[in-house]
């Protein structure tokens with residue numbers, strides 16, 4: 050009973066998937082689908098029609114020659130010949146037309162599906178799926194599934210055409226020999242079974258191979274993109290990654306070859322069976338003609354259609370197995386479409402008010418999944434409005450994770466983050482994020498122009514040169530961009546510059562960081578998050594930023610994360626994160642006086658820079 054239920058569930062899922070596939074096809078190009086249907090019916094009838102016409106022609110010819118009446122012979126032959134010509138023309142015209150309609154349908158369908166895949170990715174508000182390798186496997190397969198519905202339709206149409214051919218041919222065989230018709234019909238079963246099995250194995254193999262394929266792709270990228278080229282050359286990593294790439298590719302090919310071998314064995318068996326059946330059938334037909342039970346025209350008819358039987362049988366079995374395979378792939382596309390949001394989205398969100406008091410982390414706990422350890426446990430923290438709070442802590446303490454919660458990439462596992470007392474989950478996530486400008490530790494370097502790299506901070510002002518140059522000025526990168534060969538139009542990429550290599554330029558790490566800072570300044574946001582904003586800046590640039598910091602941050606609530614204690618001093622308050630909790634909170638001076646963890650970290654850094662009788666504090670103060 051349980052097995053029956055499982056089967057029914059599989060069948061129901063299958064039917065649902067087929068329904069989705071056809072809805073997609075219909076939505077993409079209903080005219081194309083209809084045309085293909087008509088063409089397939091015509092195409093299905095052409096071989097049988099041609100064979101039947103040949104039979105009638107032969108029999109008429111034999112009869113006419115025996116009767117020796119030329120006029121009667123001609124009058125009955127001419128319409129048949131005209132019809133024969135028509136059938137031949139139809140056969141010739143259909144193929145290119147079919148190909149054209151198919152191509153059009155494929156393009157429209159690819160567009161529809163790519164649209165829905167990328168729209169779906171865009172609609173996922175949280176970060177959790179993007180940090181999950183299973184999601185990437187699903188995405189990779191779904192992304193290649195765009196030709197599956199079209200292939201499914203083609204296979205359906207092939208089945209329909211072959212079934213029509215097959216049934217009409219079996220019908221003719223039935224007239225010649227009912228037993229023969231039965232044998233031929235039964236011969237489909239092993240074909241079908243074996244093709245279904247092989248296709249299932251093939252899909253299973255592809256799914257199992259997918260993580261390895263992604264890995265091989267990754268090694269290929271390391272070997273081919275400028276981002277890695279320097280280290281690859283200097284550390285002589287080429288042979289290592291090449292070896293890894295090749296051995297993975299070898300393993301993947303080994304699986305493929307094993308499958309192909311199995312497929313070949315089975316094909317041999319099936320072909321031998323098909324040959325046996327067709328030879329047996331031929332002997333039966335010849336014997337019947339010998340016994341004068343059927344005419345010479347009937348033998349010609351058999352020769353004409355015997356190949357179609359074999360062909361249509363093979364096509365039916367193969368197409369069914371293909372559909373099975375396409376559906377399994379397509380299910381990944383479906384799964385992707387069905388992915389749930391990983392953060393809660395409020396149905397009737399509140400407007401985000403102007404921040405007056407501040408942001409409060411109230412008993413916030415977080416871990417990435419139930420299998421991962423707690424990164425934050427009962428964190429209580431206050432970010433006062435219009436002031437700067439520096440968050441410090443050792444590597445892996447959870448600072449960036451806290452930023453992910455604040456920017457709603459994840460929701461806390463427990464506790465709340467309050468914006469002037471309102472849980473940030475009450476807001477529309479896009480409107481809320483619109484209030485935030487950020488420079489992340491792993492900021493993005495877009496292979497686009499300097500203007501676009503900065504303008505992306507506020508896409509509604511992508512072309513507003515004044516605003517962009519103003520932001521670049523604040524970040525201290527305007528002069529450098531103006532000195533680039535094409536100024537703000539220069540492409541900041543050695544990869545995407547197009548044919549003219551001189552158009553592309555790469556910036557230094559610090560210059561890139563300034564571009565990312567400029568991007569942040571493009572936003573008119575009330576809150577700024579600066580995760581290691583000066584890590585790549587030289588001492589002068591950092592000093593410049595420090596000198597203007599108060600002015601740049603004026604009116605903003607800002608969270609500053611940094612390991613540089615000279616930068617920490619820019620903040621109004623400092624919080625120390627350790628052991629998943631906030632262990633110290635106060636001003637720089639208070640915390641130094643406390644002689645706790647902050648003072649220890651501060652003094653350690655100061656000692657590594659300065660002589661015994663000079664402190665970092667003194668240096669920074671004397672600079673400012």
Ligand SMILES: Nc1ncnc2c1ncn2[C@@H]1O[C@H](COP(=O)(O)OP(=O)(O)OP(=O)(O)O)[C@@H](O)[C@H]1O
Nearest residue numbers: 180417421424442443444445446447448449450451
């Ligand atoms: N997506 C993730 N899934 C599982 N664990 C993660 C994920 N991202 C980060 N972690 C883990 O969470 C912990 C905190 O990482 P986080 O990046 O927040 O630390 P951090 O304080 O910003 O460190 P650093 O100073 O080195 O930047 C680390 O142990 C890290 O391995």
